[in-house]
Amino acid sequence: MSASLLTIERARKAFGGLIAVNDVSFDVGAGELLGLIGPNGSGKTTMLNLISGALSPTSGRIMLAGQPIGGLPAHKIARIGVARTFQLVRVLPSMNAIENVVAGAVFGHRRVWGDEAVDLARDLLARVGLKGREAVPVAAMTYIDQKRIELARALASDPHLLLLDEWLAGLNPSELQTGIDLIRQLNEQGRTIIMVEHVMDAIRSLCHRCVVMSSGIKIADGNSSEVLADPEVVRAYLGDDDA
Structure with missing residues (x-):
């Protein structure tokens, strides 16, 4: 992997007694296209919210190119170089x-x-x-x-870092292929991307590596084809239809 652009160290987000992100750590290399996947409620969007500043971490560190950004206001993180799309369009x-x-x-x-x-x-x-x-x-x-x-x-x-929260959701087959091609082009031009996605064909096609979350915990991190074949990942997320 190239030098890390984003470093997440034991990030945690608690809402009262609910721990939505539970001591999750991973790096994203400069120029990497990382898939962040998991079942509904696993903490994926909360993680994007922590990175983008929509939420502040309860504990842990989030750094962009070595600069701490965890807990900064969203507009300051945007100025530093993080942009995103939202699961519900804004x-x-x-x-x-x-x-x-x-x-x-x-x-x-x-x-x-x-x-x-x-x-x-x-x-x-x-x-x-x-x-x-x-x-x-x-x-x-x-x-x-x-x-x-x-x-x-x-x-x-x-x-510097583009966060895509289910940007491909709701597209018809031709729109989906166009969207996949566009994301691939952005990455090939050097854009670092984290994509939260339920469209497994897109993850397989675009992401060499993915991180899997379940119930707020990171349960897998590695080569996408190997991770998607992991029995624990299949049980936690993919199910019979997508496995």
Whole structure:
């Protein structure tokens, strides 16, 4: 693996008596595309929330390129270089497509303004399949197109680390293949990505390595094909349909 970009050491998040993330540790190498998988309620989204600053860890350390980020406000972590999409899409509903993406350029890691931000947003919208729809209000867009907007907005900040929370969920087969190809291209261009995903075909296709969580605990970490064949992982998550 290349040098670690993200280091997580014994991260824990407790909500009263519920421990959603229980002393989880793993590294993500620069340029790596890591799959973070597990059954519903296993703590995957909570882990992304800890990395992105939506939640503060109860204990443990989270570092980006050696800089502690655990517990910092989300906007500061975004400026340092972490961007994300959400399991439930979050767009700026009063704005159109290009304005949503420009917001990512202005407030993200690599702050871009004016015509440069507009040009960047236009290029990113084309990249995610929304060329010619720059002026469409996002409130009038389909759920799938709103997901595309959210990804373009995350990319507009030029993050060191991109977090994708079930970005492929809900896509039809042709959209799914397009989405897989797009994520692969982003990674091949050097983007470090953690993807939380239930679409196992995408994990197998895209991720050389994956981390598996179950009930807040890391139960596996390694080569995706080996991990997905692990009997404990099959029992905890995949089940007969996906094994």
